[in-house]
Amino acid sequence: MVYTRRSSALFIIGIIMLVIWFLADGGMMATYIEHLGGSKYKYLNELTTIPLYFGVVAAVIGLWQLLGKHSEGHWDYYSSTIAGGMFILLIAMLVRWFIAPEIAVISTSMGKVGDTGKYIHKLLGLNYVVLGIVAGIIIVNVFKVPDWARNGVRLSRLGLKTGVILLGTLYSAAELTNLGGLSIIMIGFFVLGSVGMVLWMGARRNIPNSMAGVLSAGLGVCGVSATVAVAPVVQAKSVEIAYTIGTILLWGVGCMFVFPIIGNLLGMSYVQFGAWAGTGILNSAQVAGAALAYQPDGIETLKVAEIFNITRVLVLPIIVLWLAIWYVKREENVTEKVNVGQIIFAKFPVFVLGFILLFALSTTGIFAPPNHYKGKYFGNTTEQGFKESKLLKTEQISLLSTEASKVQREDRKAALARLIENKKVMSIDDDTILRGLINAKVLSKKANKVLKGSHKAVRHTAKKIKAFRQWITWLFAFGLVGLGMQITIGSMKQAGGQPAIIGGVVGFTKAILSLIVVLLLVSETV
Amino acid sequence: MSEEEKEFDRGSALSIFGSDRLEDFMALLIALVLAFAVYIVY
Numbered sequence A: 001m002v003y004t005r006r007s008s009a010l011f012i013i014g015i016i017m018l019v020i021w022f023l024a025d026g027g028m029m030a031t032y033i034e035h036l037g038g039s040k041y042k043y044l045n046e047l048t049t050i051p052l053y054f055g056v057v058a059a060v061i062g063l064w065q066l067l068g069k070h071s072e073g074h075w076d077y078y079s080s081t082i083a084g085g086m087f088i089l090l091i092a093m094l095v096r097w098f099i100a101p102e103i104a105v106i107s108t109s110m111g112k113v114g115d116t117g118k119y120i121h122k123l124l125g126l127n128y129v130v131l132g133i134v135a136g137i138i139i140v141n142v143f144k145v146p147d148w149a150r151n152g153v154r155l156s157r158l159g160l161k162t163g164v165i166l167l168g169t170l171y172s173a174a175e176l177t178n179l180g181g182l183s184i185i186m187i188g189f190f191v192l193g194s195v196g197m198v199l200w201m202g203a204r205r206n207i208p209n210s211m212a213g214v215l216s217a218g219l220g221v222c223g224v225s226a227t228v229a230v231a232p233v234v235q236a237k238s239v240e241i242a243y244t245i246g247t248i249l250l251w252g253v254g255c256m257f258v259f260p261i262i263g264n265l266l267g268m269s270y271v272q273f274g275a276w277a278g279t280g281i282l283n284s285a286q287v288a289g290a291a292l293a294y295q296p297d298g299i300e301t302l303k304v305a306e307i308f309n310i311t312r313v314l315v316l317p318i319i320v321l322w323l324a325i326w327y328v329k330r331e332e333n334v335t336e337k338v339n340v341g342q343i344i345f346a347k348f349p350v351f352v353l354g355f356i357l358l359f360a361l362s363t364t365g366i367f368a369p370p371n372h373y374k375g376k377y378f379g380n381t382t383e384q385g386f387k388e389s390k391l392l393k394t395e396q397i398s399l400l401s402t403e404a405s406k407v408q409r410e411d412r413k414a415a416l417a418r419l420i421e422n423k424k425v426m427s428i429d430d431d432t433i434l435r436g437l438i439n440a441k442v443l444s445k446k447a448n449k450v451l452k453g454s455h456k457a458v459r460h461t462a463k464k465i466k467a468f469r470q471w472i473t474w475l476f477a478f479g480l481v482g483l484g485m486q487i488t489i490g491s492m493k494q495a496g497g498q499p500a501i502i503g504g505v506v507g508f509t510k511a512i513l514s515l516i517v518v519l520l521l522v523s524e525t526v
Numbered sequence B: 001m002s003e004e005e006k007e008f009d010r011g012s013a014l015s016i017f018g019s020d021r022l023e024d025f026m027a028l029l030i031a032l033v034l035a036f037a038v039y040i041v042y
Helices: A009-025 A030-035 A050-067 A074-079 A081-109 A128-143 A147-153 A156-170 A173-204 A209-220 A224-230 A238-266 A270-280 A284-294 A300-314 A316-330 A340-347 A350-363 A374-378 A394-406 A410-422 A428-439 A445-458 A463-486 A489-493 A497-521 B002-007 B020-041
Strands: none
Touching: A009 A050, A009 A081, A009 A147, A050 A081, A074 A081, A081 A128, A081 A147, A081 A463, A128 A238, A128 A284, A128 A463, A147 A463, A156 A284, A156 A300, A156 A350, A156 A463, A156 B020, A173 A209, A173 A270, A173 A300, A173 A316, A173 A497, A209 A224, A209 A238, A209 A316, A209 A497, A224 A238, A224 A316, A224 A340, A238 A270, A238 A284, A238 A489, A238 A497, A270 A284, A270 A300, A270 A428, A270 A497, A284 A300, A284 A463, A300 A316, A300 A350, A316 A340, A350 B020, A394 A410, A394 A445, A410 A428, A428 A445, A463 B020
8 A cells, every 4th residue: 555645735735834934034924923912922933943944844755745656665654644744733833823813812802701800712721722623623524634644643642642751851850759749649549539430330330341441441540542451451342442432532522621711710720720630631632632721831731730641641550450350350251361461561651651761861950950040049240140130129029028918838938038038039949939839820910920020030941941842832732733633523422322421420520529629739839 | 433444554543653652662762862952952
């Protein structure tokens, strides 16, 4: 089978990207950029670089695909995915740079919604992440993915996994310790709880043990991967796997859109929302989608959500073992012997180990030396990076003093008092604590802006870390638009009958209970 | 999903790779290449 299509599509995609770059770089988009927000428009730097690089690649390979000779083989198979990959990327670009900002302009012009104090696009989370996924869903269900792009659309999960691995570079050891402890407790409780609940409900509703087993792993652990991993252990039939995946997709897609709206209505902090999404949403890809939808221009929520998600994936071997023992006990006439150890080894997701590897590399300081900014905190000479103009102004000090009473936690109170007294952040620890205060959204927007300014005065993001953030953002954007293209009505229609009822009850219970726990207990910093 | 599976003689409906393990290793390889590029360029 020859996969490469003699189509001009990839070449045209390359030309479109180059035209975008040419117009932006030549200043011919100035009026339009002004309409989209002017100085508040965040993507000008991206517009003048990214479409150039990818446009050249797409145009050159597109020309070769159009004019060259193609024969069956590895090269044909893998190179034919480039057209689909670039198709996803172009949609992500258009949505991120033009469609989402345009919707924000329209929504802002309509005014704020009632008592919420928020514009409709903020309330509904109509940002590039949500709109990208919706664009993917519309393309696949209304227009169908074009033939030349079909092979490449299957690259989206690879993009998400690469993004998760690279995310390892952005955590500090302290963050991972704080969040890791919290996530182990929450995930331990909710994973074991939902697996147990599915097995209990399955027995009461008389569904086959194989169905209950595979459904419990899918709903409890990490969605589709867990379903596939557990299937041989409980000897699940294809139709049971399809039911489970359909239920997970239906529930996961719903959560991906609903969770950010609830988070916005409740004014949840990034840490709270990340913890909730990482616990309450069933499938890994939808966890990333909801986290980025909640905070599209920052990475804090995604970082928290992914720690929870990765902890959940790490529980998979325990669940496989539990279900293997449970299944053998329930089914007296199991004839086929299953090697559980071999299944755990074969199905354990290596990308989680990649995340840990990149985190370990990052802690060595090769991407951003840990003591790089020390002088700016403690020093008061220009050689150490101190600038008089960077100190907090009198009106900013009085604003923070007025709002200080809102802060409850002692460490935050103390760090804020030191900031007010010295007019600048005095230590790395204070900086971390104050960033947590910003993320907790305890103070007003104005006061948080002052805190952000004081953070920037002593610390700028290292160039390497900035580059990683940009790559991670694009890998997730790519993966999520592609994910949208894999959400077909047909695949969700597979959900049905008892699995859908059990999935609905367990998914809903998990979402509500984890929301309550998060709201009551989580106020950790990131 | 089953229709899509028939469409490709390699990989699955969700991936171009034959197994999740291979996809994981490819993601790790790409991430390491990107990390190295970021380390060199910036």
